Amino acid sequence: MNASLRTLVTALLLTALSFAALLETEPSVGIVRDEGIYMAASRRYGAWVEGVRTGDVAITDRAQRDRAFRVNAEHPALMKIVAGLSAEYLAPSQAQAAVAGSSTPLRESTTYRIPAMVIASLGVGLLYLLGVQLAAPIAALLAACGFLLLPRVFFHAHLHCFDVPVAIWILAVAACWFRAGTSRLAGASAGLALGLAVATKHNALFMLPLVLGHEGLIWSLRWYRTKQRPPWRAILTLRVCSVLLLTPLVVLATWPWMWADTSARLIEYLQFHRQHAYYNMEFLGTNYNEPPMPVSYPFVMTLATVPWTLLALAGAGAWSLVREDLANICADTSPASPPRRPWDEFWTPQLHAATPSCRGLGLVALAIFPLLLIALPSVPIFGGTKHWVTAYPFLLLLASVGLHRLTRGAFHNLSAPRRAVLVTACVACVLSPAALSTASSHPFETAQYNGIIGGAQGGARLGLNRSYWGHAIEGLFDEHADANPLYLHDIHPLAARQYRRDGRWPAARSDAPLHKSQDALLFYEKHMTADEVRIWNDYGTTRPAAVLTVEDVPVTSLYQRSPPRTAP
């Protein structure tokens, strides 16, 4: 087996293993608030696409189209369409099964989540391939496995949400973009990947100025090195044309809501995200829900949730790549193959022009930009680390480069087999804290923090947000299975409906306002104290019937009107 084939097989194996791990651990992951809405929207979107396929729905019928896609129109449709189709095909009898009360191999909610889990798993494989290119096969394992083993990434990778998928699409954009200097296929694919990214979540829109800025930097450097201003057409490379032309087409094609009233709806979409409501977020003991958030927020949270070893290695990798890029910029190199035809530079500019790729600078920018963006005081805060999870694939790639170059320097005088053993040991050592953290906190990883700051307890002591999205209920009803009217607290009613559709909750367990409920849930966040005292007043007790914990730190309580006393 040659090296390329071995690399590809390993990447596929990692993808398959990642998907198996996600699928195996998915049943314990609660349905987060947003998923309740996305799953309901996916049902409609999937039914519309299926209706078009079978001929029951005319694709040109605007009324039917708008009826289907009006739900959750503030987010692009791609993931919801794919999830809806996944549910249509993988769980065709799921709804009937839920009604009949019989069990089926896959829950309906799992079938909605499968596309996002597939993309996350493909991302692991892609990280491995890119890691091999940038570093070496063993060090590449650090990028691939390290990404999925980060506790919060592992949690979000299960969800029918957009954060991990958009991170993977952005990685794919970067992969195409940096490869496009020498490959026509990659150049043409850059626009497709960016289109899929934007069709997944709006934060991919920021990739456009980033990649165009990168092209502009390369053009400027060419001017600097040749002392002659290159022609303007030199900036219009295949990859630039691809992202400018193909991206909007892909977004529009995958978002039927935009097929009518396009400009008005586009403006509405952009305005929604520009003026997104601030959510409550506890940071170092203070509850924030108004601007400005502290500039340090994304940096402190990254330090608190990503193992420091990985960050140190990413720093080493970034330093190494940036130095290399700067050295290349200053070096006097000539193109590998001077252009013979006028458009040679358009197809594969790096082969035919004296330009550095600036790949290192680009990777570092992609690893830092999402954090810088969230750090802006005017950017609405409506969540935690998931909003800069797009940085993590690049951080992990930089970490694998850092490890590779450090081990190459440290073990250069050893034989190849001994070096491989030692590098493997280093990879295992670096991955272990994240893996252990994830294992310790699953399925409540949003409450988990680094071992160095004390894990979940350290996060609670520092006054860092413990949980959000009202998902932490796994195991809570094991000993309290009564179908009493339930006060949902932070669970979205559509998520509760999905629990019932899945058969995870008895159909008779209805949602109820607090004063009509018999059981009440309470998800711990700093600002939720107001809700807890409302429960105390209404139920006449301060004693929960059950408490879910992560490393002894409570994430959710269940109150009952007549709570049985638990013996100490």
Added chain:
Amino acid sequence: MLTKLPHRMLLAAIMCVSVVELAMTSARYGGALRTDHWRRASEHLRADTPLIIGTPWLGPEARMRLDAAGAPEASGRPDLRGLSSFDVLRHDRDGPSSAHVWQASLSPRSKPVLLSAERAGPLRVEHWRVERPERVVDTLIHPRALRVLSTRDVERTCPGNPTDGYTCPEQRRAGHRIKRQFAEVDYDARRCLSIPLLSAASLSFRRAEFQRGDRIVGHLGFEDFNARLRNDGPVTMTVEIEGEMVARSTFSNADGWAGFEIPTTPGAGSLTVSLYATAPGAWISPPERYQPGASRRVCLELRALDEEASP
């Protein structure tokens, strides 16, 4: 090449950090608290001694598992004044609690003294005694006291009882009640008289026979974190003893759980506490959104104290 630093040293340093991370993560893996620890902690607690949760995140499980923490009166304590002793439950990783933390919740004349501490697995139970403790002579929010409270709003009696609360005529339509209950103030639970203030009107609470010690202490705060994030008009409180005003203070959203202390002469007589909303409504973010009818709730507790005679 990465740098001129010896690669082996840099790699070794990073691997050392990794080993430390691994060790610290392993130490907390899955948590350490077991049912047996709670049972042992329960055995260490002194009977009839208030329990303070010194590690806030232990609160929910402590209330579920320990009678001393699960009783309603154990939660929402305004401060430690009036206690002669108390137990503290902490997580062992937090280490021993510091006397100055408890001193802040006591009179400057009182002094908390750590008697002993015991461990129950990762739990730590501390036994504290208060030197020169204060004695609670009377309290505004005690159920027995509420029975004799006269609640007025614009010179009209607000009917009700201590169990169901009191409803002033202007507030009947909105279903607002003045009630002794738990309230969230500054992200902490407090047990207090929860008072709706709908407009610029005033509310007065009158006790014909209020026992006085040598001081009155109390707290006032605004309920509900969302309300506090608004820019509500401040509330002015006046305290009259036997018809003579002895204190007047203004409290705003930003003051949190604001304490006050009024020196008094021991005895018995009428006490009137009045609250005035200095401006009606609220300014909600963005600032131009003014809501004239927005309500707010104020959480008030007030006690008469004196110095307990030394044994």
